[in-house]
Amino acid sequence: MSLKRLPNESLPREKLLSHGPQSLTDAELLAIFLRTGTQGMNVLQLADHLIKDAGSLRGLFSASQQEFCRHKGLGEAKYVQLQAVLEMTQRYLSETLKRGDALTSPQQTKLYLSSLLRDRHREAFYVLYLDNQHRVINDEILFEGTIDAASVYPREVVKRALDHNCAAVILAHNHPSGIAEPSQADRRITRRISDALALVDIRVLDHFVVGDGEEVSFAERGWI
Template identity: 80%
Template sequence: MKLLPKESMPREKLLSHGPQALTDAELLAIFLRTGTQGMNVLALSDHLIKEFGSLRKLFSADLSSFCHHKGLGVAKYVQLQAVLEMTQRYLAEALQRGEALTSPEQTKLYLSGLLRDKQREEFFVLFLDNQHRVICGEPLFQGTIDSASVYPREIVKRALEHNAAALILAHNHPSGIAEPSQSDRRITRRICDALALVDIRVLDHFVVGDGEIVSFAERGWI
């Protein structure tokens, strides 16, 4: 990093303009800190992102795939996993500190980070009180590579156990395509109808794909 012109050094750029001004390669360079023989850290970062296909794919790589690349190793893998877990816990804490949910975008960000890279379909529920504060969140159902068996009765049971007044549903599509299927819409209607019998509302159902997340509420389906 010290061999780079000051105006191109990621740390200085971040301090001057904020992290949002950095490219993916520049952010990764700050994490890696050093390059390899014959390749400075920015060049290495750019090379790795191209090799993996994206920053996200690099982050979701398993230990073997990660360490297979020059400039990466077990220590970097452990460090990266710790950073990712801290990020997830930060987002979870922002939702679960007892404050009312006022930002759909923050909820999307949390659910996307939680579900996007799952290899199998997972159905997740956020349980809320009557002021729309998060009581807790639970993965209730897990499926095969392309489906999950979802039982409305079990959701009602858990909602009553938590004394929830409202719910937010979410599940991922391992295919990467976030567009809800007809079966997604049917099961959502069944869940809404079942919960309505005990006076519990479903505020939204998010479907998480590779690069997007679809909201049933925004589509007018809830």
């Protein structure tokens, strides 16, 4: 069916303007991004087909360029646009987090960490540097490893923390397996980093492990 034959309230753009973006389905949101359909499918049908083929909207968005462009109706231009949208989303979350106190916004912190780390195919170790009022000074991915491990050096964490003149840090890393439950190795390296930073009066406030739809907090477990 052509979109022209649909009532205005069923068109994604008009629905968003009338009821807000939260009222749209995943397919309707994707349709606005795609703008046009392909031969034999209007844009809503194409969006629904792409999401089902990828397994989910997240599956489509986390695909590599090669995986993304194999879908009919998607090419390099759309891939570039999508990557720009995803990067803007991460920067928005980062900016929002940096305007406030990281500890009074635990959900915002988890949301940002999840968007940053969840879909990485290799393990990445991230550090959030905070001042003495727990406001964010800076953040960075400090180490990257194989699909199941990262070489994390406490001395490098201490060096970067001193470079930023921070009073505290929040640590995070992802589990590419999707299982967020911390390992004994995770607990050991957290203790080693905490002990090393304590020597220069810098506290580790939390360590988050990011999995598939779940983030485990060491502080909430009483491990820090």
